Every structure is written in C-alpha cells, then in structure tokens.
Amino acid sequence: MPGITREEVAHLARLARLDLKSEELDHFAGQLDDIIGAVARVAEVADQDVPPTSHPLPLTNVMRADEVRPSLTPEQALSGAPAHEQQRFKVPQILGED
Amino acid sequence: MNSIIRLTAAETAARIASGELTAVEVTEAHLARIEAVDEKVHAFLHVDREGALAQARTVDAKRAAGEKLGPLAGVPLALKDIFTTDGIPTTVGSKILEGWIPPYDATLTKKLKAADVVILGKTNMDEFAMGSSTENSAYGPTGNPWDLTRVPGGSGGGSSAALASYQAPLAIGTDTGGSIRQPAALTGTVGVKPTYGGVSRYGMVAFSSSLDQGGPCARTVLDAALLHEVIGGHDPLDSTSIDAPVPPVVEAARNGSVAGMRVGVVKQFRGEGYQAGVVQRFDESVALLKELGAEIVELDCPSFDLALSAYYLIAPSECSSNLARFDAMRYGLRVGDDGTRSAEEVTAITRDAGFGDEVKRRIMLGTYALSSGYYDAYYGSAQKVRTLITRDFEKAFERVDVIVSPTTPTTAFAIGERADDPMAMYLADLCTIPTNLAGNAAMSLPCGLAPEDGLPVGLQIIAPAMKDDRLYKVGAAVEAAFVERWGHPLLEEAPSL
Numbered sequence: 001m002p003g004i005t006r007e008e009v010a011h012l013a014r015l016a017r018l019d020l021k022s023e024e025l026d027h028f029a030g031q032l033d034d035i036i037g038a039v040a041r042v043a044e045v046a047d048q049d050v051p052p053t054s055h056p057l058p059l060t061n062v063m064r065a066d067e068v069r070p071s072l073t074p075e076q077a078l079s080g081a082p083a084h085e086q087q088r089f090k091v092p093q094i095l096g097e098d
Numbered sequence: 099m100n101s102i103i104r105l106t107a108a109e110t111a112a113r114i115a116s117g118e119l120t121a122v123e124v125t126e127a128h129l130a131r132i133e134a135v136d137e138k139v140h141a142f143l144h145v146d147r148e149g150a151l152a153q154a155r156t157v158d159a160k161r162a163a164g165e166k167l168g169p170l171a172g173v174p175l176a177l178k179d180i181f182t183t184d185g186i187p188t189t190v191g192s193k194i195l196e197g198w199i200p201p202y203d204a205t206l207t208k209k210l211k212a213a214d215v216v217i218l219g220k221t222n223m224d225e226f227a228m229g230s231s232t233e234n235s236a237y238g239p240t241g242n243p244w245d246l247t248r249v250p251g252g253s254g255g256g257s258s259a260a261l262a263s264y265q266a267p268l269a270i271g272t273d274t275g276g277s278i279r280q281p282a283a284l285t286g287t288v289g290v291k292p293t294y295g296g297v298s299r300y301g302m303v304a305f306s307s308s309l310d311q312g313g314p315c316a317r318t319v320l321d322a323a324l325l326h327e328v329i330g331g332h333d334p335l336d337s338t339s340i341d342a343p344v345p346p347v348v349e350a351a352r353n354g355s356v357a358g359m360r361v362g363v364v365k366q367f368r369g370e371g372y373q374a375g376v377v378q379r380f381d382e383s384v385a386l387l388k389e390l391g392a393e394i395v396e397l398d399c400p401s402f403d404l405a406l407s408a409y410y411l412i413a414p415s416e417c418s419s420n421l422a423r424f425d426a427m428r429y430g431l432r433v434g435d436d437g438t439r440s441a442e443e444v445t446a447i448t449r450d451a452g453f454g455d456e457v458k459r460r461i462m463l464g465t466y467a468l469s470s471g472y473y474d475a476y477y478g479s480a481q482k483v484r485t486l487i488t489r490d491f492e493k494a495f496e497r498v499d500v501i502v503s504p505t506t507p508t509t510a511f512a513i514g515e516r517a518d519d520p521m522a523m524y525l526a527d528l529c530t531i532p533t534n535l536a537g538n539a540a541m542s543l544p545c546g547l548a549p550e551d552g553l554p555v556g557l558q559i560i561a562p563a564m565k566d567d568r569l570y571k572v573g574a575a576v577e578a579a580f581v582e583r584w585g586h587p588l589l590e591e592a593p594s595l
Contacts, residue, residue, distance in 0.1 A: 004466065012462045015469075016418060017425070019446035020458070027455075031520055032463060038521055039407040042479040045486060052481030053488060055308040055338075056294045056537025056563075062337045076201035080429035091427045092441045 004033045102127040107173045107267040107321040114157065114172040121154035121161075121172030125216050128174045132218065132265045135595045140240045141260040143179050144187050145219035150174065153216045160214070169324050169348075171214035176266040178257050179220035180227055181207050181312070182301040190303045191223040191235040191253075194452030195430045204301020205333045206270065206312055213328045218266055221256030225454045226421065227277055227305045229253050230526035231516065234456045239513055242285060244553055244592050248510040251281030251526070257315050258285040263595055268325050269315040274306050275409050276505075276530025278313050279542035283505035283556020286544045286588045288322045288573070289315045291530075293563045294537035295340035297326075298333035306416040307338070309409075309534045317589060319543060319573040323351035326566070342564065350567035354574025357391035361572075362498035366402040367529050373508040375548025379555040380504045383545045386579055387502065387572075397494050397501065401486035405532040408483035410524060411467045411476050412535070418464030421457070424449060459520065488536045495562045500572050503529045505542040505556030529558055538562050541569040543577055544588040554588060 006029040013020040020028070074087045083090040102124055105113070113119040129147055136142055157172040182188050182200035184207075189195045203211070210217060224234040232240040232255025242250040243263040250259040254271030258281035261269050271278035273291035282289025290313045297312045304310060314325035330344035363384060368377060388394055426432040426448035427441065434447035453461070467476040494501060507528055516523040533540040538560060545557035557576065561568040581587055 008466075009462065012465045012469075014446075016461045016465045017422075017442070017446045017449055018453070018458055018461065019443075019450040021450075024450075024458075028459060028462060031459060032466070035410065035459075035463060035520060036466070036476075039410045039476070039480075042404055042407045042411060042483050043475050044479075045401075045404070045482050046475065046479040048482065050482040050485050052478060053484040054481055056488075056535075057338060057340070059337065062334070064334075072201055079201050080198050082426060082430070082432035082435070089428055092435050092437075092439060092444045094441050 004029065004036050100127045100131065103131050103264040105267065106318050107170060107316060108324060110173050110267060111170050114161070115167050117161070121157035121216060122151065124172060125150050125154040125174055128218060128266060135263055136265060138241060138246055138595060139243060139259050139263050139265070140238060141176065141221055141256045141263065141265055142219045143189060143191070143222050143237055143256070146186050146217065149186065150216050150218050153211070153214070157214045157216070168213045170268070170328055172216060173268055174216045174218045174266050175210060176219065176221045176257055176260040176269040177207070177217050178223055178254055178270050178272060180223060180272050180303050181270065183207050183217070183220065186220065188220065188303070190227070191225040191237065192452065192454070192457070193236040193431060194424050194449070198430050202301065205298035205335060206329050207301065209329050215268070215328065221260055221269065223256055224253035225457050226303065226417070227253040227272055227274055228417070228456045228460055230276070230280055230523050232256060233513060233517055234454055236454055242510045243595060244286065244510065247512055248553070249284065249513055251284035251510065253277040254281045254315065258282055258287050258289065261285065261287045261315060261317050262589060262592060267317060268321060270312060270329070271315045272302060272310055272312045273534065274309045274413060275534050276527040278315060279505050279530050279540060279556065279558060280526055282315060282542040284510040284554065286554030286592065287315060287317055288319055288541065288543045289313070290322050290326060290541045290569060291533060291539060292326060292330060292566055293340065293539040295338050296344065296539070296566065297329050298336045298339050300333055300335040304420040306413040307420060308416060309413060317587070319570055319577045320351040323347040323570045340564070345564060345567040347567050347570045350570035351574045354571055354578055356387055356572050356575045359392045359500065359572065360395050360498040361387050361392045362395050362397040362494055362501040364397045364399050364402065364494070364501060364503060366399050367503035371507050371525060371528070372504065373548060375550045376504050376506070376508060376555050379546040379548065380557065383557045383576065384502065386576065390575055390579060395498050397498065399490035399494060401483060401490050402532050404483045405487055405535060406524060406528055408480040408487070408535060409531045410463070411480035412484065414460040414464035415467045415477050416464070418461045418468065421461055424452065484535045487532050491532070491536045491538060500568050501560040503558045503560070505529060505558040509548045509551055509553035509555060533560055539566040539569055541573050543573050545576070545580065546588070547591065
C-alpha cells in the first residue's frame with residue numbers, strides 16, 4: 001500500500017472542502033499515514049470470494065402516499081440559516097459581476 | 099446528598115405515581131444537583147430549567163386529574179446533544195452548529211415527551227460522536243465522576259457522567275462504535291446498544307448511517323429496559339427502522355436468569371493491550387455466570403481481529419458523505435462571507451473553522467478511502483470484512499445464546515493521555531466495534547473495580563439481532579448477583595463530588 005503524502009492530504013482537503021492551513025497539513029499527513037498503515041490490513045481479505053456488506057439491514061425504498069401534509073413553515077425552515085432574504089436561503093455569489 | 103437523586107428511575111416513577119413525590123420535587127432536586135456539581139463534571143452543554151419544570155408540572159397535573167401515568171412519567175433524563183430538540187439548542191458538540199436551534203423534534207425526543215419523561219437538558223459529547231473520551235467536544239471535556247482528571251469515555255461521556263454523578267437517573271446515548279457501552283464501562287453505569295434499526299434515527303444527527311444507533315443509559319438494568327421500551331419501535335420516518343415490535347426487554351429485566359443458558363467467550367477479546375485488572379474482573383464475571391447456572395463455551399471469531407480496521411474505513415467513509423451537508427449555506431456557522439469570496443470558498447473556510455481535528459481527520463480519511471484507485475483496497479475490503487464478522491457472529495450464535503467480553507480493554511485513562519495519538523484512542527473501542535458492524539445488540543454493565551486503579555470495569559453482553567431481551571435477562575441476573583456480593587450498587591463506591 002502506498003503511504004499518504006502531504007500533497008495528497010492537500011488534495012483530499014480540497015475535495016472535502018476543508019481550507020486547511022499549512023501546519024494542519026503537516027499535522028494530518030503524519031497521522032493519516034499512521035492510520036492508513038494500521039487499517040490497510042483489511043486488504044488481506046480482498047482476494048477472497050466474499051460478498052461485501054454495506055449495511056446490516058436489507059434496505060428498501062419507503063414510499064408514501066402523494067398527499068398534502070403539514071410541514072415546516074418557511075420561517076421555521078429558514079430559522080437556522082446564516083442569512084436569508086425573501087423567504088429564501090441567501091448564499092454567497094458563485095459568478096462574478098461580469 | 100438529597101435522597102431523591104439516589105433513587106433509581108423505577109423507584110422515582112413509582113413514588114410519583116403513588117403521590118409520595120411530585121414530578122416537580124424530583125426535577126428540582128436534579129436541577130439543584132446539576133447546579134451544585136456540573137461546573138466540575140461538565141456533563142451538560144445546555145440545561146433547560148424552565149422546560150423541565152414545565153414538563154414536570156404537566157405530569158403532576160395529569161396525576162391530579164386522575165390520568166394513568168406511563169412507567170417513566172416524571173423521571174428526569176439527560177439527552178445527548180445529537181438528537182434534535184424543538185426550541186432547544188442542538189450542537190452535536192461542534193462549533194459548526196453553535197447556537198443552532200432545531201425547528202423540530204427527533205422521533206426519540208417526541209417519544210420521550212409523549213411518555214412524560216422530563217428532559218433536563220443536552221449532554222456533552224465528542225464532536226459529531228467521533229471519539230472515545232469526550233475530549234473532542236468543541237465545548238471542553240467532561241470529567242469522569244470517579245476521578246475528574248480522567249475521561250468518562252466517549253462519545254457519550256456527558257450522558258454517562260450525568261448518571262454517575264447523580265445529575266439524572268436516565269440518559270440517552272448513541273453508539274456507532276461503542277459510544278454508549280464504552281462510557282458506561284468507564285463510569286460504572288449501564289449502557290445498551292439496541293439492535294440496529296431498533297430505535298429511530300430520525301432527527302439524530304448522522305455520523306455513520308449504517309452503524310449509528312441510539313439507546314438507553316441508566317444506573318440499573320431495569321431502568322435501561324424501561325427506557326428502551328419508551329424509545330424503541332418502528333418509525334415510518336426512518337427507512338432503516340425495523341418494522342417489528344420491541345423485544346420484551348422490561349419483562350426480561352424483571353426475570354433475570356442465566357440458568358441453562360449457553361454463554362460464549364471469544365478468544366479474540368483478550369491478549370495484548372488488555373489491562374490486568376480488567377481481565378481479572380472479566381474472568382470473575384465468567385466464573386459468576388457459571389455459578390449462576392450458565393454453560394461457558396469457548397468461541398473462535400478470527401475476523402474480529404480486523405474489525406477495528408474495517409470500522410476506521412467504513413465510519414469515516416460514511417461520515418465524509420454525511421457531513422457534506424455542513425456547507426455554511428442552510429444552517430449553522432458561516433465564516434468569510436465578506437462579499438469577495440465564492441460560495442465554495444466560504445464553505446471551505448467555514449468547515450475549517452467549524453470542525454475540530456478528529457472530524458477533519460475522519461472526513462479526509464473517508465474521502466481517501468472512497469477515492470478512485472483506493473476504493474477497492476480500502477472501503478471495498480472493509481465491507482468484505484464486515485461480511486466475515488457477521489458470519490462469525492452467526493456461527494457463534496448457533497452455539498451460544500449470548501457472548502460476553504470485557505467492554506473496554508482498559509479502565510478510564512487520563513484526560514490528554516491519548517489526545518494526540520488517534521490509533522491509541524481508537525483501541526478503546528476494540529471490543530465494542532464488531533457488534534456495530536454486524537448490527538446486533540449489546541449491553542455494558544459494571545462488574546467491579548480494577549484493583550490497580552480502583553476504577554470501574556465493564557462487562558459486555560452481546561445478543562443476536564432482535565434478541566435484545568436476552569441482554570436484559572442476563573444483565574439483570576449478573577447485576578443482582580454482583581450487588582448481593584458487594585452489598586450495594588457499585589456506584590456507591592464513587593467518591594462524593
């Protein structure tokens with residue numbers, strides 16, 4: 001198994017939307033490398049003909065009747081939002097002015 | 099110490115029902131206890147004084163009106179801060195949800211309210227339930243009432259510490275890899291992880307959806323059973339909820355017995371890393387089970403040796419996905435929104451500021467394990483190990499009715515001792531994790547103090563899925579025998595605060 005490098009941690013942080021500082025990258029690179037090294041043993045069974053288990057229960061989709069029922073009011077739904085306007089979540093812009 | 103707070107939940111409910119005590123008196127006694135000791139213990143993140151008293155007044159009014167009260171009516175409870183509570187802050191021990199007040203109740207919260215249980219407040223926990231010590235809380239650690247310089251376990255350290263310090267007779271925890279049972283062991287209390295799907299996860303902030311399970315925490319096996327019946331059962335709002343009646347846990351707790359039962363001891367649950375005093379108390383527990391009429395069967399479950407590794411790939415993988423919702427847009431913290439940054443930049447800055455180290459570590463570990471090129475080697479292999487562990491349990495339960503083990507390899511460790519060594523911390527859940535991976539039920543109850551440090555040791559009982567009643571049947575028998583041997587419940591040996 002390959003070890004995990006500081007550059008890989010920086011890449012993972014970008015994928016995971018974590019704006020890590022330089023010292024955090026150093027800190028996590030060492031720890032993640034240790035953890036990955038320790039847990040890589042699971043690959044010992046990888047060649048075996050074993051079906052994977054993703055969940056302890058057989059899951060089925062639950063459907064409900066298409067009927068109007070009481071739900072949260074817009075005020076309730078927006079009550080935890082960092083910012084809102086005109087009954088909508090107000091989020092930072094994605095596109096520039098131009 | 100006020101005698102009301104020493105009562106068990108069952109005794110408290112009986113006295114309220116008979117009119118010997120009012121729910122308000124009981125609630126006030128616990129609120130006074132919280133005020134007196136919680137500055138030292140830090141079991142609570144939020145105490146809902148007014149809400150608790152209002153609930154208690156409702157119970158007293160119902161009784162005065164001649165209404166029949168439920169089995170836990172008027173009994174106070176400490177609720178882990180992972181369950182949403184309408185109008186009361188829910189932080190999950192994280193800065194990213196600091197100040198968030200949910201607009202709805204979790205199904206479990208609703209059931210507690212409907213049963214007239216008095217919710218005292220929300221308890222401290224490792225951030226997003228990630229940890230084995232409650233040191234990862236963004237709001238500071240909880241102390242173990244047996245020794246405040248030690249951890250109470252995690253992630254439900256606040257709930258267990260509230261019980262062990264007599265701030266509440268009942269509490270709720272969640273168990274993803276041992277977060278109910280490990281704190282129960284470290285604080286000398288009782289904790290139960292019900293069968294996966296036995297208690298609704300609706301309104302429980304998700305960490306690892308295929309492993310997370312809410313459950314009861316108490317000071318006695320019967321109290322845990324009474325709470326289990328209140329919170330258990332099918333919930334149409336949760337697609338992972340089992341559509342079957344709650345096993346008869348209260349009846350089992352009232353009729354404790356192991357006579358004629360086959361009890362398994364797994365050889366993989368001992369060896370290097372196990373404290374001598376823990377092994378000693380466990381061996382004594384096995385001898386006790388034999389004395390009480392159980393047949394002991396040695397079991398070999400080779401895949402259990404890989405359980406910790408599989409868990410630390412599966413849980414982070416699911417958490418990296420579940421925690422993507424904390425994006426600074428819809429609720430909670432938002433940092434860096436100064437008009438110059440994009441939504442993506444604000445999300446990344448907020449998540450860095452809002453999550454603690456353990457959460458970041460697991461999100462990145464999960465992102466890595468799920469990434470292209472590594473998926474089969476890590477996440478895929480971990481899922482295969484999960485199959486092997488389930489098969490080991492199935493084979494074992496063909497031969498035995500329950501399995502016993504130490505709950506944790508060691509007693510409570512010092513605050514700070516493992517904080518910078520994630521792998522050392524992860525070992526605390528060595529014995530509890532296989533059960534989460536397979537989805538079956540397990541309990542921890544006190545089995546004595548380790549001679550070398552005088553701290554509580556937990557005995558773990560594991561039962562097949564949907565056979566939760568067996569935990570209570572065995573647990574009640576063991577508890578009664580130990581209390582008779584000690585002359586009192588173990589918790590009475592804890593130092594006064």
